[in-house]
Amino acid sequence: MGGFFAAALKTDCLFDLFFGTDYHSHLGTRRAGMAVYGENGFDRSIHNIENSPFRTKFDSEMKEMKGNLGIGCISDYEPQPLIVRSHHGTYAITTVGKINNTDQLAERIVGSGTHFLEMSGGTINATELVAALINQRDNLIEGIRYAQEEIRGSMTILVLTPAGIYAARDRLGRTPVIIGRKKDEGFCASFEAFAYQNLGYSTERELGPGEIVILTPEGVTTLVAPGKEMKICTFLWVYYGYPSSFYEGVSVEEMRYRCGASIAGRDGFTKEDADITAGVPDSGTAHAIGYANASGIPFSRPFIKYTPTWPRSFMPTIQEKRNLIARMKLLPVHELIDGKRILLIDDSIVRGTQLRETTEFLYQSGAREVHVRPACPPILFGCKYINFSRSTSEMELIARRVILKEEGENVERDVLEDYANPDADRYHRMLDAIREQLGFTSLSYNRLDDMLDAVGIGREKLCTWCWDGRE
Numbered sequence: 001m002g003g004f005f006a007a008a009l010k011t012d013c014l015f016d017l018f019f020g021t022d023y024h025s026h027l028g029t030r031r032a033g034m035a036v037y038g039e040n041g042f043d044r045s046i047h048n049i050e051n052s053p054f055r056t057k058f059d060s061e062m063k064e065m066k067g068n069l070g071i072g073c074i075s076d077y078e079p080q081p082l083i084v085r086s087h088h089g090t091y092a093i094t095t096v097g098k099i100n101n102t103d104q105l106a107e108r109i110v111g112s113g114t115h116f117l118e119m120s121g122g123t124i125n126a127t128e129l130v131a132a133l134i135n136q137r138d139n140l141i142e143g144i145r146y147a148q149e150e151i152r153g154s155m156t157i158l159v160l161t162p163a164g165i166y167a168a169r170d171r172l173g174r175t176p177v178i179i180g181r182k183k184d185e186g187f188c189a190s191f192e193a194f195a196y197q198n199l200g201y202s203t204e205r206e207l208g209p210g211e212i213v214i215l216t217p218e219g220v221t222t223l224v225a226p227g228k229e230m231k232i233c234t235f236l237w238v239y240y241g242y243p244s245s246f247y248e249g250v251s252v253e254e255m256r257y258r259c260g261a262s263i264a265g266r267d268g269f270t271k272e273d274a275d276i277t278a279g280v281p282d283s284g285t286a287h288a289i290g291y292a293n294a295s296g297i298p299f300s301r302p303f304i305k306y307t308p309t310w311p312r313s314f315m316p317t318i319q320e321k322r323n324l325i326a327r328m329k330l331l332p333v334h335e336l337i338d339g340k341r342i343l344l345i346d347d348s349i350v351r352g353t354q355l356r357e358t359t360e361f362l363y364q365s366g367a368r369e370v371h372v373r374p375a376c377p378p379i380l381f382g383c384k385y386i387n388f389s390r391s392t393s394e395m396e397l398i399a400r401r402v403i404l405k406e407e408g409e410n411v412e413r414d415v416l417e418d419y420a421n422p423d424a425d426r427y428h429r430m431l432d433a434i435r436e437q438l439g440f441t442s443l444s445y446n447r448l449d450d451m452l453d454a455v456g457i458g459r460e461k462l463c464t465w466c467w468d469g470r471e
Contacts, residue, residue: 003027021072023195035092036067173209260290338366
């Protein structure tokens, strides 16, 4: 995943760019960068942020970089922004997305005489590949459209030029681009709407799918009109989005309240069945509040996440270390756990490792029962579009491992669809196996239809690939 921020102001933009980018730190954990353009031309800085927060690494840049146009990014993968010199002139570029046909695109471009610098592991920087695709066309607008059309996956792009900042939302709107206005000073483009609110901007509008605009200090001009088809990632509301964010006009926090309430409505649990409702911090908390409000089972915090000096749990690239950090961050409140029947809500179950260890942690702290209610359905398919998980194989998903044991390899599509159907026998056998493996007292997932109703926009506009495999 990743996040971005851009500012086009009549005066120096560094302050806004610095904090606007920093406000996206929840979306990426490995690399960060800023690029600006001003009287002295282009300037850029990139840092590794795996062991230090963005503000610490870029503190010196606040004093040194100057410019009224700028783009910044937080990235889970490749270093960016990149500065490119081509027949379009010099520009800086940053991207958020996923390219599934990298090798085919790279071979085609190499055949035309272009070369790429390999990153560690032999991979190509996705942003460099996007720039190479853009450079295949006569102008930037055609180049951006060409890159998005050729990429299999998703791609949102920011391009910084002396004339302004081009902002291009993914062709199917899988990730957001939100425009903010700062009165009498200029405009910004942001992945997260809350990132500019404390900087004096108000929301202007959200770009539509495939829309391309150019930001200058004087205005925002649409260069390519938005398309009609949208497939925004539903996981933005369930997990990735910050609580104070909104996408397509829908509040993340309110959606999570509705999500928890819908689980409670189907569950039917009351105070007779559980003593407290708890959420796995942080993204499970709002879902749990919604459940507690609807069920009457009081919300409580039986464990606290220690965050002042800890990085996010999925920051290390080695799974075992991520699990260790996830465990070490949780501090029990024994008085709220001992002897209690706990209704525990997490945003999802991916591999199951961390939630199993959280459950063991609660039992070791004296919990009598742990009833688990994930806020989304079982994840059956790896994400093809925005890299929401580091899983390198669908067989890392606990639901698929259970299916493999039941059905063997090469499972037919109609069988997988049966496992995705909450009314099917296979679905309930899968849940029993997951519950047993992870040590829960009971397990019930949110239904896909209820989750989509909690979002509140048309199902046809929402990507549900990871749950039902539908494009």
